[in-house]
Amino acid sequence: MAQIEFFAAPKDVKALIDRILLVTDVRFFQTWSAFDEKPREFHTSTELSSFVPLGKDSRGDGFVEMFTLWSPTALSRRSLQRVALNPALCDGHQFRYSFLDSATPYLHLGGVHGRAITKSVIAHNSPPRPLPKDKQGNTDWRRFSELLKQILQIVYVDLASGVTTDREGVRRHPAVLPQARTLQQKGYRLVQNVSCEWDYGAAIERNWPT
Numbered sequence: 037m038a039q040i041e042f043f044a045a046p047k048d049v050k051a052l053i054d055r056i057l058l059v060t061d062v063r064f065f066q067t068w069s070a071f072d073e074k075p076r077e078f079h080t081s082t083e084l085s086s087f088v089p090l091g092k093d094s095r096g097d098g099f100v101e102m103f104t105l106w107s108p109t110a111l112s113r114r115s116l117q118r119v120a121l122n123p124a125l126c127d128g129h130q131f132r133y134s135f136l137d138s139a140t141p142y143l144h145l146g147g148v149h150g151r152a153i154t155k156s157v158i159a160h161n162s163p164p165r166p167l168p169k170d171k172q173g174n175t176d177w178r179r180f181s182e183l184l185k186q187i188l189q190i191v192y193v194d195l196a197s198g199v200t201t202d203r204e205g206v207r208r209h210p211a212v213l214p215q216a217r218t219l220q221q222k223g224y225r226l227v228q229n230v231s232c233e234w235d236y237g238a239a240i241e242r243n244w245p246t
Contacts, residue, residue: 040141040158040184041210042191043200043226043236045148046091048213049156053081053090055190060183061109067102067142071129074116075104088145091215096149096230098156103143104135105158105187110180111139139175141187152225153216155236158191160184200226200236210236 044052056062057080064084066075078084088101106114115137121129138161146154192199196211212220220226226236 038160040160040188040191042156042196042213043153043210043216043220044091044146044156044213045153045215045219046089047215048195049091049145049147050081050085051195052190052213053084055194056105056187057081059190060107060186062105062107062183064143065104065106065114065135067104067135069133069135071121071126071132074133075135078103089147090145091147093145093147093149093154096152096154098144098146098154098229100145100147103145104137105141105143106135107140107179107183110176110183111137112174112176115140115174139177139180141184146229148219148224149230151223152227152230153219154227154229155210158187212237 042048042052053064057064064078069075076087078087081090084090084103093100115135117134117136119132119134121131123130141158141160144157144159146156191213192211195213197214197217198212200209200212210226212226216224216226220237224237227234
């Protein structure tokens, strides 16, 4: 599974969500619903921030919450799967839903934890090669590929203040969004999770190379 990686603080996450909602047809859903409910949809970054503290990682593990980014033009029907629960082990709850599909990207939120910022990721499957001329089942892979390009543009070009490199300075890794960049310049570490020693902030390039 391919990934679009970035470091983002609270203002960055809000700006990213607002931008994706503005320029794409993506709709944000819980990947896993609450017990006995269907996945909740979030129409604005304000709604999302009332559900989870955007850009803050209380555990420091880089996995605050997971959201499904569903595009109705890429995937014509929502792929909701009802998952049966054992009421004896789940306080009487009988089911929940998952929203998982090969043609939906997933947003894994990290954020600020103490003096560190954990990595956020938009994970997605790669479209099949060669791309089909027509839709395959519920999925329009051409539209899915276009959507990924839009999201890449938003993260790496529209919003990024810089990109990091690996220890050898060769591979280009996560983008650093503006508030995260400001915090990094004040001494915050950019890390996969707080138990990792490697600080991505050790090597930041100002612009994504064209």
